[in-house]
Amino acid sequence: MFIINDTKLKEFVIDVFLQMGCPEEDALLAANVLLAADLRGVDSHGVARLTGYVRLWEAGRINPTPNWKVTYQTPSTATIDGDAGLGLVIAPKAMQVAIEKAENVGSGWISVKNSNHFGIAGYHSMLAAEKDMIGWSMTNASPLVAPTHSKERMLGTNPIAIAIPAGEENDFVADFATSTVANGKLEILQRKNEDTPNGWVQDKDGNSTNNAAALKDGGALLPLGSEPMRSNHKGYCLGSAVDILSAVLSGAGYGPWAPPFVSFLPLASDPVGEGLGHFLGAMRVDGFRPKEEFKSHMDNWIRRFKSATPIDESQRVLIPGEPELENTAYRLKNGIPLLEPVVRDLEEVAKKLKLDKLKF
Numbered sequence: 001m002f003i004i005n006d007t008k009l010k011e012f013v014i015d016v017f018l019q020m021g022c023p024e025e026d027a028l029l030a031a032n033v034l035l036a037a038d039l040r041g042v043d044s045h046g047v048a049r050l051t052g053y054v055r056l057w058e059a060g061r062i063n064p065t066p067n068w069k070v071t072y073q074t075p076s077t078a079t080i081d082g083d084a085g086l087g088l089v090i091a092p093k094a095m096q097v098a099i100e101k102a103e104n105v106g107s108g109w110i111s112v113k114n115s116n117h118f119g120i121a122g123y124h125s126m127l128a129a130e131k132d133m134i135g136w137s138m139t140n141a142s143p144l145v146a147p148t149h150s151k152e153r154m155l156g157t158n159p160i161a162i163a164i165p166a167g168e169e170n171d172f173v174a175d176f177a178t179s180t181v182a183n184g185k186l187e188i189l190q191r192k193n194e195d196t197p198n199g200w201v202q203d204k205d206g207n208s209t210n211n212a213a214a215l216k217d218g219g220a221l222l223p224l225g226s227e228p229m230r231s232n233h234k235g236y237c238l239g240s241a242v243d244i245l246s247a248v249l250s251g252a253g254y255g256p257w258a259p260p261f262v263s264f265l266p267l268a269s270d271p272v273g274e275g276l277g278h279f280l281g282a283m284r285v286d287g288f289r290p291k292e293e294f295k296s297h298m299d300n301w302i303r304r305f306k307s308a309t310p311i312d313e314s315q316r317v318l319i320p321g322e323p324e325l326e327n328t329a330y331r332l333k334n335g336i337p338l339l340e341p342v343v344r345d346l347e348e349v350a351k352k353l354k355l356d357k358l359k360f
Contacts, residue, residue, distance in 0.1 A: 002343050002360050003335040010035050012346070012358050013047060019353040020057045021064035022086070030088035033119040038336045041327030042175075044184020045120045047338070051345045052117070052261055053086065054352070061259070062086055062116055068093065075105045079250050080112045084275055087118030087139070091278050095124045095137070098282040102133055106287035111250035114275035117141070117261045121161035122175030122324070128282040129163035129171045132291055136281035137161040140246045140253075142260035145179045146220035147240075148233045151206045153220045154256050157182050158242035163321075165285065167295035169302040173321030178239035179221045180232075183262065186212050186221075191341040199226035216264050245279040252277025 010031050017027035030053075038046030056062045066085030070078050078097055082090035094110045101108025118124065121137040128135025141156025159182070161175040180200050189196060189212035196210050203209045204218030208227065215221065224235025247254035253273040260267070285294045308317040331337075338346075343358070350357050 002338045002340065004338060004358060004360050005335050006035060006039060006332060008359060009038070009047060009336055012350075012355070013050060015355050016050060016054065016349060016353060017064075017086075019355060020054065020062075022089075023065065026064075026086070026089045029092060030086050033088040033092065033123050036123045037120045039328045039331050040120070040122070040324035041331070042120050042122075042324070043337075044182050044188055046336075047346065048184065048187065048342045049117070049119070051349055052263070053088075054349055055263060056116060056261070066090065070097070076101055076107055077109045078111075080110060082112055082115035082275060084114055084116070087116040087276060087278065090115045091118035091124045091137070091139070091280065092127060094278065095127045095135070095280045095282065098280050099128055099131055099133065102128070102282040102284050102287075103131075107281065107283045109281045110279070111245065112278040112280070113247070113250035113252035113273060115252070115278055116259075116276055118276075118278055120175060121159040122163065122173050122321075124278075124280055125161040125163035125175070126171070126173060129165045129173070131282070132165050132285050132295075134165070134283040134285065135161075135163040136283075137278070138242045138246055138280075139278040140243045140258050140276060142183065142262050142265060143256045143258050144183055144215055144221050144262070144265075145223055145239060146202060146206070148223060148228050148236045151202075151204065151220070152256070155179075155223075155236075155239040155243055156258055157221065158239040158246075160238065160242060164298065165295060166298040166302055167292070169299045170319070170325055171321060172298065172302065172319060173324065175320075175324075176224075178224050178235050178242060180224055180226050180235070181221065183215065183221065186215065188339070191339050199230070215262075242279070247273060247277035249279070250277045 013031040014027045017030050063084040066083035068082050071081050072079040094112050098108035098110045124137035125135030138160045143153045145155040157177040157179040159177045164172040196212050201214045223232040225232035251273050257268040257272045285291050
């Protein structure tokens with residue numbers, strides 16, 4: 001395990017995106033999204049993903065200087081064509097459009113096509129919460145998840161994030177995949193040479209397995225809920241809704257046609273849309289009740305839930321977003337941990353792009 005200061009790591013990531021041809025503003029924004037994941041403890045979506053973006057750029061699938069544009073809109077809605085840009089850049093800019101519409105008419109809803117992997121969903125929804133709005137963020141992703149009772153991979157891990165502003169308490173931030181686990185968690189287990197817990201994946205024949213590399217052998221992730229007997233049809237429903245709102249609505253590739261981020265899946269030979277899709281929303285709190293009144297009651301809601309009687313006195317009842325805030329405070333002070341295989345990947349990127357290696 002290696003420990004690195006967040007500032008040093010951010011400078012390295014910015015340099016990588018600059019070498020890919022991104023403008024300085026976009027390189028900084030993309031680095032902020034990736035570092036937010038590492039600081040919040042979502043290691044599966046931080047710099048461990050950086051080599052994947054470089055790989056897609058080398059393959060001509062990422063446009064470092066996109067001319068993104070609104071292709072259709074009403075006062076409260078819009079569709080954005082991301083021009084194959086980095087999702088790390090396109091999604092937060094789309095959320096700014098949603099925020100602007102919400103400021104004007106109460107809410108803003110944006111569907112995005114022709115984009116790429118956008119990092120952690122929570123980053124984008126939290127942009128709205130900073131403006132005293134309720135933020136929504138979701139995206140479709142590489143088809144790695146089997147619908148209930150299916151052997152075939154049809155959906156992505158398709159995360160949903162909702163950020164809700166509070167007053168004196170920290171904001172409520174729920175950010176979760178609609179599969180049992182994100183694929184990045186499998187990649188971490190592969191790097192550690194460890195098995196998965198029960199109920200995460202199935203093999204190519206639909207049987208339960210603990211093989212962290214099962215997806216590379218034709219297996220699939222399971223929807224949220226794990227196995228059918230544990231109601232994974234609910235995760236299937238949620239993942240499907242994300243796919244439809246993000247991709248069918250915008251004109252992006254959907255279902256098994258979604259362009260993959262992972263290297264072991266090929267592009268669909270018969271695409272039905274353009275790139276990956278996102279769906280982002282911003283709702284003004286004061287469109288429903290006075291802002292300070294709402295935030296006061298959010299504080300009350302949070303305090304009451306945190307005071308719920310725990311089953312085990314050694315465990316606290318937490319509010320969504322609380323563990324990530326604690327991780328951020330700790331890692332800002334003590335540094336970000338990186339697994340040795342991740343460091344090796346980053347060193348390979350530095351060599352390929354003729355950059356200085358990371359200094360620990």
